[in-house]
Amino acid sequence: MTAPAKxxxxxxxxxxxxxxxxxxxxxxxxxxxxxxxxxxxxxxxPSGCGKSTLLHVLGCVDTATSGxxxxxxxxxxxxxxxxxxRIRLAKIGFVFQRFFLLPMLSAIENVELPQAEAGVPRAVxxxxxxxxxxxxxxxxxxxxxxxxxxxxxxxxVAIARAMANRPRLILADEPTGELDEATGEAIAGLFDLLHKxxxxxxxxxHDPSIAARAQRILRMRDGTLMTQMAPQMAQMTQTxxxxxxxGGHE
Amino acid sequence: xxxxxxxxxxxxxxxxxxxxxxLGIAAAGALMFDMxxxxxxxxxxxxxxxxxxxxxxxxxxSEGLPQSRVPLEHALDAALALxxxxxxxxxxxxxxxxxxxxxGGDRPPSIAVFAIGSTTNxxxxxxxxxxxxEGDEQSVVVNERLAERLxxxxxxxxxxxxxxxxxxxxxxxxxxRIAGVASFPFESGAQLTMATRxxxxxxxxxxxxxxxxxxxxxxxxxxxxxxxxxxxRKARPDLYAFSNDEVIERFETVGFSYFRxxxxxxxxxxxxxxxxxxxxxxxxxxxxxxxxxxALRAIGFSRRRVAGDVLWESVLLxxxxxxxxxxxxxxxxxxxxxxxxxxxxxxxxxxxxxxEPRALWLHAALLAAVAVGAALYPMWxxxxxxxxxxxxxxxxx
Numbered sequence: 001m002t003a004p005a006k007x008x009x010x011x012x013x014x015x016x017x018x019x020x021x022x023x024x025x026x027x028x029x030x031x032x033x034x035x036x037x038x039x040x041x042x043x044x045x046p047s048g049c050g051k052s053t054l055l056h057v058l059g060c061v062d063t064a065t066s067g068x069x070x071x072x073x074x075x076x077x078x079x080x081x082x083x084x085x086r087i088r089l090a091k092i093g094f095v096f097q098r099f100f101l102l103p104m105l106s107a108i109e110n111v112e113l114p115q116a117e118a119g120v121p122r123a124v125x126x127x128x129x130x131x132x133x134x135x136x137x138x139x140x141x142x143x144x145x146x147x148x149x150x151x152x153x154x155x156x157v158a159i160a161r162a163m164a165n166r167p168r169l170i171l172a173d174e175p176t177g178e179l180d181e182a183t184g185e186a187i188a189g190l191f192d193l194l195h196k197x198x199x200x201x202x203x204x205x206h207d208p209s210i211a212a213r214a215q216r217i218l219r220m221r222d223g224t225l226m227t228q229m230a231p232q233m234a235q236m237t238q239t240x241x242x243x244x245x246x247g248g249h250e
Numbered sequence: 251x252x253x254x255x256x257x258x259x260x261x262x263x264x265x266x267x268x269x270x271x272x273l274g275i276a277a278a279g280a281l282m283f284d285m286x287x288x289x290x291x292x293x294x295x296x297x298x299x300x301x302x303x304x305x306x307x308x309x310x311x312s313e314g315l316p317q318s319r320v321p322l323e324h325a326l327d328a329a330l331a332l333x334x335x336x337x338x339x340x341x342x343x344x345x346x347x348x349x350x351x352x353x354g355g356d357r358p359p360s361i362a363v364f365a366i367g368s369t370t371n372x373x374x375x376x377x378x379x380x381x382x383x384e385g386d387e388q389s390v391v392v393n394e395r396l397a398e399r400l401x402x403x404x405x406x407x408x409x410x411x412x413x414x415x416x417x418x419x420x421x422x423x424x425x426x427r428i429a430g431v432a433s434f435p436f437e438s439g440a441q442l443t444m445a446t447r448x449x450x451x452x453x454x455x456x457x458x459x460x461x462x463x464x465x466x467x468x469x470x471x472x473x474x475x476x477x478x479x480x481x482x483r484k485a486r487p488d489l490y491a492f493s494n495d496e497v498i499e500r501f502e503t504v505g506f507s508y509f510r511x512x513x514x515x516x517x518x519x520x521x522x523x524x525x526x527x528x529x530x531x532x533x534x535x536x537x538x539x540x541x542x543x544x545a546l547r548a549i550g551f552s553r554r555r556v557a558g559d560v561l562w563e564s565v566l567l568x569x570x571x572x573x574x575x576x577x578x579x580x581x582x583x584x585x586x587x588x589x590x591x592x593x594x595x596x597x598x599x600x601x602x603x604x605x606e607p608r609a610l611w612l613h614a615a616l617l618a619a620v621a622v623g624a625a626l627y628p629m630w631x632x633x634x635x636x637x638x639x640x641x642x643x644x645x646x647x
Contacts, residue, residue, distance in 0.1 A: 053638070053642075061637040061638050081553060082554070085550055085553070088550040089550025090550070094545070094549050096545055098541065098644060102259075102542065105259060117550055165550075173641075
């Protein structure tokens, strides 16, 4: 397996230490990795191994205690909070385990939200939001509130929201963690689709069947990057049965 | 979605809490609005009363409270001298006394007697009969309440006795004729009032003739009260002349400062209550959706934006509550005003709560301060929110 020539995000010797009353907790130890443009990477490992922390550092929501994170070649550690906010808004899409849709907004309004923040005109963002909801197979539920949607549907809306500003990198933190197996497979199918359409995808998961869909799997333990596995290896370690690519997306 | 619309949707999502906030601000705002009306209401009302009688300068023999003032001697001559000044249109000596009607019963009713030493009357308004005839020294005009009490009408003779000392009066009664029934601007709701000329009051209390409590002066419109005051001070340096503006100024610094202090204290309490209430509601709301806010920050919302959302929520709560507070406060002020005006001795035309446009502006300014002050802590909370830690905590919980 070879790394892509042009990385969209890269970490060099990144460590993250959380100061705690009982003593510092090292969440990341000297992690070096990169994700190429359009690449699909899974980060796997046991709970508490630093997967989410690495994702947060790569996604500019957390800063490394030491080391360097570069997004499109730019050292994000040197940026101010508002500059990092702008980068997250324009270049990165986040998908969370708990969806975090705003309950008082409809599905389409949730998808419009990042575009509105980016200053996209109303008509343009409404069209784009409709298109994205169609993309994730929820065009017919555009006006439904999150409370009227199932878990899988909420996660699809969250994926559409993550795509709203045409990011080049999607970061997903346990996106199937709160879904049943079949729904999780459908969501994983959506990530396959995003990847196929040219977006770089980084998925943190403890589900081997989800990880096996990636081009590369980064295994972590105790804050350290252990191995980078090829997809064939991932197939071998996959314990769950891979289902059909989920319905709803075209 | 704009911050204002976003804040509105956030508020409507928690209807119960939002209603609580609006009602709390409406109640506190109504009280605060009333305090603003009260803080200057009495001054405005007294000013209107002073202006309503058509005299804009008062001339006294000494400074101080009415009870401790020295009587103005030779007031008729002094009034004539003042009236001859080019800045002065009219000068009327004025005296206040007390009498009782001679009628059956243990406790004869007390009558406030206003006497003027001039034919120029700008103080009372005749509602029945006629005004005091020129040169007549035994006619009086009475208010409607006294006419009813005495069961008398214009043309009837009545007997009155002067109350010129603290003890029971031993002065002989005098007979006076009712020329007319009048309304008086300064009388209280239950007051029995009579107006007459100096000669009648002189006979009632056997006071030296020509003595007055004050001279009421009307300035010429082209000169104005300030010029009239200056002219009077030059012409009669032994007298004390005050324009209505100066009287009000003195009231403001001395007489009515209690109302202002009470109003200020209560307004501070209500503003503090409003700030605490909205701060608590917003802080609870923010703490309940920390994960959501962290997610918004993660998808690219800036600190300024999430803090702005909280500020808009505060502004909306306070603005709606503040708008409700105005009619509520007006209704409450009318009720409180009626209670205070029913106190004995309060002139019927005097109001304690008076609406002025500046009260509305002050109300808006104070509420704006409440909105901003209340939002400060929850804004600080969301602005300082550690995104990654909060997302991790949400996941663990």
